[in-house]
Amino acid sequence: MKIEDMISGKDESEEMIIEGLRIPVSALKNLMQEGYEHLLPYKEEKTLSMWGKTCTGCFTEQEICQKA
Numbered sequence: 001m002k003i004e005d006m007i008s009g010k011d012e013s014e015e016m017i018i019e020g021l022r023i024p025v026s027a028l029k030n031l032m033q034e035g036y037e038h039l040l041p042y043k044e045e046k047t048l049s050m051w052g053k054t055c056t057g058c059f060t061e062q063e064i065c066q067k068a
Contacts, residue, residue: 001038003032003050006028006039010025011025012025016028019042021061021064022061027068030067035052038050047059048064
């Protein structure tokens with residue numbers, strides 16, 4: 001999923017539910033500024049795999065919330 005499409009029109013104070021994870025829109029915007037463009041949720045592991053042209057990572061809900 002493209003992060004930009006997911007957060008389009010959303011306010012930074014909002015949260016999104018992605019496969020049961022509560023993710024702040026502000027955290028996704030900050031991750032986009034770091035170069036992440038796409039995400040893929042892993043429901044069983046409760047993680048989000050994220051990548052862009054120059055970066056890749058797998059984050060837990062807590063790690064993403066720290067980016068807010």
